[in-house]
Amino acid sequence: MVATEPAAAITVAGIARRCGVSVGAFYARFPSRDALFTYAAARVRRDKLDRWQHAVVSRDWADLDIDTAADAIVQLLWGLTRSDEFDLSVRLGRILDDPKGHTAFCDSVLSVLEEAVVECPALTNSGSLRPWAVRVGIGVIMTSAVRPGLACSIVPDPTLGEELVHLLRAYLGGPTPTPQSAAGT
Secondary structure, three states, X not given: OOOOOOHHXXXXXXXXXXXXXXXXXXHHHOOOHHHHHHHHHHHHHHHHHHHHHHHHHOOOOOOOOHHHHHHHHHHHHHHHHHOHHHHHHHHHHHHOXXXXXXXXXXXXXXXXXXXXXXXXXXXXXXXXXXXXXXXXXXXXXXXXXXXXXXXOOOOOXXXXXXXXXXXXXXXXXXXXXXXHHHHOO
């Protein structure tokens, strides 16, 4: 319902009808519609973060060079922002007027990825890794992967993916993008 209807059109009666329960049964579990939305938002974020942590930790970061690490990070973040859970988290945050909840979720996502990248031997042994830049770079990529104003509509342009990899590589301490790739931005 959150994905297909305006927030004002979602009522407790409509939710109960859609779930096949009585309104009384709804109120036995939740004191209000917004309480259900708050619960749903927290659960979606928690479940997505658990899967995200597994996806990052299951990747072997030990032997990745800067180029491969940058590409892997962009792919992971695009996968995250394309997910239904990410979209639902954004929509519920808007309904609840709770941007802090989604921001905290994104911060958790960045922290998990930052920890994995900062511990990557190929990057730390290069001597050029700047830990503060890793977080900023990953945040820039995460923000850039989502078209402004739309929760998870990825810009369908492979050039954007290449540019994000070049940009992140620069943040990770690798060589700056070549003039050819920079010209496309």
